[in-house]
Amino acid sequence: MKRSTILVNTALVVGAIMVLFPLVWMVSVSFMPRGVASTYPPPFLPPEPTLDNYRELFTRHAAGRYMLNSTIVAALATAIAVVLNTMAGYAFAKLRFVGRERVFQLLLGALVIPGQVTMIPLFAIVKSLGLVSTYGGVIIPTMASVFGIFLVRQYALSLPDELLEAARIDGASEWRIFRSVVVPLLKPILITLGILTFLATWNDFMWPLIVLTEQKLHTLPVALAGLSREHVQDNELMMAGAVITIVPVLVLFLALQRYYIAGILAGSVKG
């Protein structure tokens, strides 16, 4: 083997170890009995693996409830975002209406505004709607996004106009064309949009922290942040909490990796 081959591959392996180490250690420590992780030198593998930490999370700290909250919030946000963004993205690409180009330019311009600017008035709005500490309140900022509309539009531009024209000549309504012709063709980008939205909502922290004042509605990240402040010393328990928060999204990502990466690359072209 050439020296450069050895050098490059060694660097890749060292990098992979550095990247994976925190995640592997997290899993390992989550199976350690109480107090084992607070010894020196830090143990790498649990001497006697136990599920006690997970048991405690689910029985004493209502982790099941938080997991359910996270799942409901992410699923709801994803369903709504996919429908709204797809309809709009398709229309911006293929349907003609007054002010189409101007509105689209305006939307693109809005990409420079960070979401945090809206957070405080949004809280006032959510409060006046009576949606503080509800699932509805959490998903409000995710229901439609400029990025999502853009993603679908770019993809929909490549749909052949002849196909849509043919369906119109056959007398299909615009809605019918959308449902039976357009949506099936857009499927790959819909999966991309779906997984991006699901992961973003699942991982989101600041907005749920603000809007979910009631503990029983907390999502996993909000609950974990609260728990980690109370249980600073309980490393084993905290690692178990991190595992149940991360593993679902990691598995989802590994299953749909291709679509996720496609979304990132499409997004980076926008600039």
Added chain:
Amino acid sequence: MRRTAAGLWFVAPALIVLAAFFFIPVLAALAMSLTDFDLYALDDLANLRFIGLANYWQLLHDALFWKTLGNTFYFVVLGVPLSIGASLAAALLVNSKVARFRNVFRTIYFAPVVTTLVAVAVVWRYIFHTRYGFLNYGLGFFGIHPIDWMGNPHWAMPAIVVMAVWKNFGYNMIILLAALQSIPDDLYEAARIDGASYWQQFRHVTLPSLQPVLMLVSILTMAGYFQLFAEPYVMTEGGPLESTKSVLFYMYDEGFKWWSLGRASAVAFILFVIIFCVTLVQLRLGRREAAA
């Protein structure tokens, strides 16, 4: 005519949602920053008073605000180059012709990006633990005495930077990887014929070809890093001695701890203007470089 109506019906739901929950709030944030919006105003808007630029004026005279601004800039100035450097190094390695299992490494390097920030912050807080953390244990082999990462005002922010680089470098790596793969082989071929070394090829072929993409990822990363919040919230609660309190953390405290929503809006707006201006400066510098 029918198509005109149909198009509007298709965009209406998304546009109404964006208007109500994005565009109106942006304008409202500006308006609120000129008022003394507080808990009483939240109950009844009649309690609201217009106070002009008083919120901004007070912020400019608040030492803590300046401190959080300084902390945030420190995080950005340290974190963005390190993140992009790591992304570029990873992209070059994964893209190397002699690399094995490229897809496996690509997936591994990308994995931290999809993990939950709060959860990995909890994990890293443990890795940085002074007595039982793995980092100090590892550094011990090099004769380095344990460092109180989370408790020392000099080390807390660099520690957060390390975690941020670990969490985020995979994202830009993917974008840079795509850009690397789009550089035509002929360019390298020509450089080799001219007798260029690896380093010269990197310097005169790779880097110039990547320049626009590097520009893009540094702007995106910079804008993201200015919004630092969850890491200090979970790992240090802004301490020690407010050394990791970010602007957004300050906004959160003003708004949702003290319920000075007017002042918090002013903070949000200042942050927005800063991000906007830094982006413009970067774009201008980038154009000049491209022209040169």
